[in-house]
Amino acid sequence: MANDAIADSVYDLIAGQDPDAAAILAAERERQATTLELIASENHVSPAVMHAAGTCFTNKYAEGYPGRRYYGGCVHHDEIELLAQQRACDLFKCQFANVQPHSGAQANAALFLALLEPGDTFASLVLADGGHLSHGLKVNLSGKWFNPVHYPLVRDESSPKFETIDYDEAERVCVEHKPKLIMCGYSAYPRVIDFARMRAIADKVGALLHADIAHIAGLVASGMHPSPFPHCHVVTTTTHKTLRGPRGGMFLTNDGELAKKYDRALFPGMQGGPLMHIVFAKAVAFGEALKPEFKAYQERVVANARALAEAMTKRSYRITSGGTDNHLMLVDLRARDAELTGADAEQWLERAGIITNKNGIPNDPRPPRVTSGLRLGTPALTTRGFGTKEMDEVAGLIDRALGSGGDDGVLAGVRADVRALCERFPLS
Ligand code: DSN
Numbered sequence: 210m211a212n213d214a215i216a217d218s219v220y221d222l223i224a225g226q227d228p229d230a231a232a233i234l235a236a237e238r239e240r241q242a243t244t245l246e247l248i249a250s251e252n253h254v255s256p257a258v259m260h261a262a263g264t265c266f267t268n269k270y271a272e273g274y275p276g277r278r279y280y281g282g283c284v285h286h287d288e289i290e291l292l293a294q295q296r297a298c299d300l301f302k303c304q305f306a307n308v309q310p311h312s313g314a315q316a317n318a319a320l321f322l323a324l325l326e327p328g329d330t331f332a333s334l335v336l337a338d339g340g341h342l343s344h345g346l347k348v349n350l351s352g353k354w355f356n357p358v359h360y361p362l363v364r365d366e367s368s369p370k371f372e373t374i375d376y377d378e379a380e381r382v383c384v385e386h387k388p389k390l391i392m393c394g395y396s397a398y399p400r401v402i403d404f405a406r407m408r409a410i411a412d413k414v415g416a417l418l419h420a421d422i423a424h425i426a427g428l429v430a431s432g433m434h435p436s437p438f439p440h441c442h443v444v445t446t447t448t449h450k451t452l453r454g455p456r457g458g459m460f461l462t463n464d465g466e467l468a469k470k471y472d473r474a475l476f477p478g479m480q481g482g483p484l485m486h487i488v489f490a491k492a493v494a495f496g497e498a499l500k501p502e503f504k505a506y507q508e509r510v511v512a513n514a515r516a517l518a519e520a521m522t523k524r525s526y527r528i529t530s531g532g533t534d535n536h537l538m539l540v541d542l543r544a545r546d547a548e549l550t551g552a553d554a555e556q557w558l559e560r561a562g563i564i565t566n567k568n569g570i571p572n573d574p575r576p577p578r579v580t581s582g583l584r585l586g587t588p589a590l591t592t593r594g595f596g597t598k599e600m601d602e603v604a605g606l607i608d609r610a611l612g613s614g615g616d617d618g619v620l621a622g623v624r625a626d627v628r629a630l631c632e633r634f635p636l637s
Contacts, residue, residue, distance in 0.1 A: 212256030212637055219263070243631050244562040245603060249537035249586020250396070250424065250450045253593065253636055254494065261493040262455045267486035274309075274472060289489050296495035300430045303438050303461045305468035308491050309475055309483040310458030313423040313447035316475075317343040320445055320460070321351055323467075323474035324390055324417060330356040331390040332383050332416070334374070338362045338571050339397035339539075341421065358386040362571050372530035372571050374398075376406045383414045394421035394437070394444075397568055397584050399514075399533035404440035417442045417467075423458075425535055427451030427588070430498050431507035434535060443467055451510065451536050451588050453503075454494030457487045506591060510536045513587040516597035520604030521585075529570050529582070537586040541570045545611065551580030554611055558583075560620045561610040562627035563603075593634040602630065 216238065224231035241253070254262075266289065272279040275287040275294075290308060297306035310316035325331065331351075333344035338361055342349050345357025360379035363370045374393075383391060391414075393407045404420060411418040420437035426446040428434035437444050444461040448454035460475070462468050476483070497503060511534075518528045518538045527544035542549040551567030558565050569575070570582035587595075590603065606623055613619035 212259070215256065215260055242636050243628050244564050245606070245627055245631065246589035247563060247565045247585045247587075247603075249584050249588070250447075251586075252450060252453045252588045254449075254453055254455065254490075255497060256637060258454060258490050258494045258497065261490035262486055264486055264489055266489040267484075269485055270482045271485050272476060272482045274476070286485050286488075289485070289492055290483075293488050293492035293495060296492060296499060297459060297461065300495055300498055301438065301444070301461050302436065303444070304463045305461065305465065307460040307468070307472055307475060308457075308488055309480065310445070310460060311480060311484060311487075312456065313341075313421070313445065313458045314343040314349075315480065316445040316447075316458030316460055317341075317421060318350055319471060319475040319479045320390075320419060320443065321355060322478045323470040324443070325355055327354045328356060329390075330358060330386050330388045331392060332358050332360060332379070332386065332388040333392040334395055334398075335359040335361045337569050337573065337577075339395040341396045341423070344392050344421070358382055358388060364572065373400050374402065376403065376410070379407070380410045380413070383410050383416065387414050388416050390419055391416045392419045392421060393441075394419075394423070394425070396424060397537065397539055398424075399528075399535055399538050400530055401434060401534045404435060404437050408440035411442075420444045421446070423447040424450055424537065427453060427498065427503070427507050428511065428535055431504040433504075433507045433511055438463060443471070448491050448494060451507065452494065452498060453506075453588070453592065454498075455487050455490035457484070457491055459491070509596065510587050510591045512597055513591050513595060513600050514538060516600035517585060517587060517604060520601045521607070524604060524608045536588050537584060539568055539570055540583045540585060541581060542583060542611070543581050545608075549611060550575060551582050552578065553615065554583050557613060557615050557620060558607065558610050560615075560617075561606065561613075561623035562631075563607060563610060563623075590634075593631075593636060595634060599630070599634075606630070 270280045271283045271286040275290050293308040294306045334340040345352045360382045362372050363375045391411050418441045420441040423446050425434045446459050449456040514533045518533050525545045527541040529539040555567040567580045568582045568584035569580045610623045
């Protein structure tokens, strides 16, 4: 049965008993079909993964782990969780996987619970330079109950390494503060991460090294970004970004003792029953990621990101660090228009059917709710079948919307062209 037919029947089923909810579902389906999704952390899952997330596995409590559950009736939950774990280990070439974290932030919170005591020091990237809120934001438990110290990007504009990780400064910060844990892996960083260099720093100060590969998991799984193994002791990720699985988190390691500590921290330390319908969908998604087509997809994601960065540069935008090695880029809007803010840009683009998020650029003089930048990513457009040729077209549409000054007529014109482009690349 084609995906459209399945999605239609799901809609009909819900509409029959709840027209209000069904109407919202229909509108969201239409929104996704007719807009360009450029948020770097989002993707369109395959029909198999989509429908795997809506199965009878949602009905069951399966607290515990395979063979060690606190509820009867878990035989098939054990089977699917073991399959998901095995596939995760095959994908990332490691020995232990915990596939139960509900999200990346939960996966990281459990990591703190497993490896640190309240008040312990850990090191992470300056959050405004591309880090994640679960890496030490003051209002997050990582910043409230632990002691984050931060390393920056290179600030020297004359350096060829401008706006890339300042590994020397990371070493200095770690030598000074002796963190117990060092985090690398970021939410808005367009360059390759040197895990070996970070491990040398960790070894020098006796810290554990953690990589949060939430953004680049698909690239790592397909060899398009170096693996955090064997350098990192522990790895967390989400499963729904470049990895193109259901929304969720995961933990990976090669260290049996750390795996045991993590398992206990996640359950019963932090979470209760795992979302077994999502574990089921994770298994299906990992099965897809193990196929050769997935590597070809990731190659296109990276090629498209490069093409989009070039197409934006050609139109006078500045791409931070001068380009991208992965699936995303940070666009400094001020180079094109000194008055243009990320907040206005995000809003005008959305009115034109182009979905992005405002994002601070390194050293951004504007506050986080305003910003001077946009983060753009190519995973979702690549899933739709867009290639490098279309990236120039996409950059042209973005530029027309951003040059509109918010004018309704111009944005409506771009919206019509976006719809037409989406029709050429229908969602499967
Ligand atoms: N919120 C995600 C992102 O957009 O990068 C990170 O978890």
